[in-house]
Amino acid sequence: MASQSRNNKILLDLVRQPGNNQCADCAAPEPDWASYTLGMFVCLNCSGMHRNLSAVSKVKSIRLDYWEDSLVQVFMQERGNSVAKAFFEKCVPAFYYRPQQHDCIVLKEQWIRAKYERREFTGENNLFESTLWKKGRDNKQFLKRIFVLSQKDFTLKYFTKEDSKVAKAVISMKDLNAHFQPQKIGHPHGLQISYLEDERTRNLFVYHENGQVIVSFFNAIRATRLAYLLKKHPTLQHVDLIPQLTNHCLKEGYMEKTGPTQREPFKKRWFTLCSVNRKLLYCKSPLDATDLGAVFIGSQDHGYSVSESSGRCTRSGRWHCGIAMETPSRQFVFMCEQEQERREWMEAFRKVIAQPMTPEDYATEVRRRGGALPADEAVQRAQKRPLIRCLVTAGS
Structure with missing residues (x-):
């Protein structure tokens, strides 16, 4: 028979070790939940998202739930956050935004799904092209627009119709910024894009019903921004440029x-x-x-x-x-x-x-x-x- 108190004590000792002492997904301190199928420690908020991935991740509280000896052995001998991250984040592109503890839900949810459900990070990435809902410039109505990102000329373009040959706007990556604004836009996947137009700041407010699409779009912007900055500053490294890709307002x-x-x-x-x-x-x-x-x-x-x-x-x-x-x-x-x-x-x-x-x-x-x-x-x-x-x- 497994000893619940003994196994819980072992888990509490493991979660204090370097690497395990932060949530494997959002870096929140002192995680008190664990995915026993993936072999890693996560915070309460991220554990809720893991429950939606029951086919790949099953979670328990390391303090309150019953743990069998065999499950604890997985953590003790084979896994833990460092091992899991080395596998599931092996080829995360440099531009990809890694959500933190206080980021909005759609960013964290799609990060978790991309890692464990879709296993996206194989080193391959494509530029984004899809239809988003965009707020009209002079009214509150959201209309479907086609957005296309290009690393060839470092631009973001959007078109009013699928068969449009001329873009409604061609936006340079030079001063472009994007950050999630779900409360302001009134949609959980709301994204604000800002850039300079005739020395004034122009704002686009967009969303997509599918969280995967909008997060992929966000990271495609970061990819194109990184390509632009690498060309502009060829002597600098990724680590120097990553903080400049996208930024929250203060x-x-x-x-x-x-x-x-x-x-x-x-x-x-x-x-x-x-x-x-x-x-x-x-x-x-x-x-x-x-x-x-x-x-x-x-x-x-x-x-x-x-x-x-x-x-x-x-x-x-x-x-x-x-x-x-x-x-x-x-x-x-x-x-x-x-x-x-x-x-x-x-x-x-x-x-x-x-x-x-x-x-x-x-x-x-x-x-x-x-x-x-x-x-x-x-x-x-x-x-x-x-x-x-x-x-x-x-x-x-």
């Missing part, structure tokens, strides 16, 4: 803003703070196709700072938790509805301001001021800053 939400003189009425706007390009974008609503404007946020070494503001000298709107942002050219004043929101925004602003600026950041700052950076100063600044940006994101 902070999003409503604030009120006023104009340059601070005498204009405050208007409610949806703000998005991007740490990668140091821009604070604002729109009328979360699902606007194009931003109304952008504020470049430089570093503290170049005259940028943020502090609380009472807003008493302005025509304050309904909200009174003020934020003042100082830049070399002007002061910006924003109002938050709640004190907690003000603290969160100020923390996000300070993270960006604390980041050192890259040569690309200097060029962006000068371009937004309408000037030109002297050649000797540009060289001097470039020599002092690394090419690859140190990213500060919200869990990317």
Whole structure:
């Protein structure tokens, strides 16, 4: 007869070992479940997804469930997270996004299905071409559009009809970003794609009913972005470029803003703070196709700072938790509805301001001021800053 207490103790000792002390799928600490058919430890959330793969994975609690001696022996002598990952993740492409503990469900579910159900990671990958639901630019209706990714010319194209010969849009990989926004888009598989169009940020909101398709599309974007960056920076390695493939915004939400003189009425706007390009974008609503404007946020070494503001000298709107942002050219004043929101925004602003600026950041700052950076100063600044940006994101 197997001793439940003895076997549970053995499992608890095993889960503390390096490699086993994080969920094999999302890296959550201290996993307390295990797939006894795959031979690895997973967290509670991922164990629920494994239950949907009953043909390939069966799970038990390492603390509460009964374990037979033979099952424990599998962990003791043959398997564990390191062995399982070496087999199931042997050929994961460099561009492929590996979900973490706090990522959305569709990313984690499709990662688990890709590894264990479909066993996709054999080193082969194809570019993506499929039909997605896309929100209209000027209305809320989602319509079917055909999307095509090309590594040959590093573009994303979409077409209104299957037989269309001319693309509705041809988007360069240069400034493209994609990240999942299920709550904002109102669909569990909602994906936001952003890029520059005439110096403004253009947003596409898409989804697919099939989680496999939308995650494959997301990773195909990352693959094409990686190919583009490798060509642009041939001396750099994958490890240097992977953090730049796709990024979460640092902070999003409503604030009120006023104009340059601070005498204009405050208007409610949806703000998005991007740490990668140091821009604070604002729109009328979360699902606007194009931003109304952008504020470049430089570093503290170049005259940028943020502090609380009472807003008493302005025509304050309904909200009174003020934020003042100082830049070399002007002061910006924003109002938050709640004190907690003000603290969160100020923390996000300070993270960006604390980041050192890259040569690309200097060029962006000068371009937004309408000037030109002297050649000797540009060289001097470039020599002092690394090419690859140190990213500060919200869990990317």
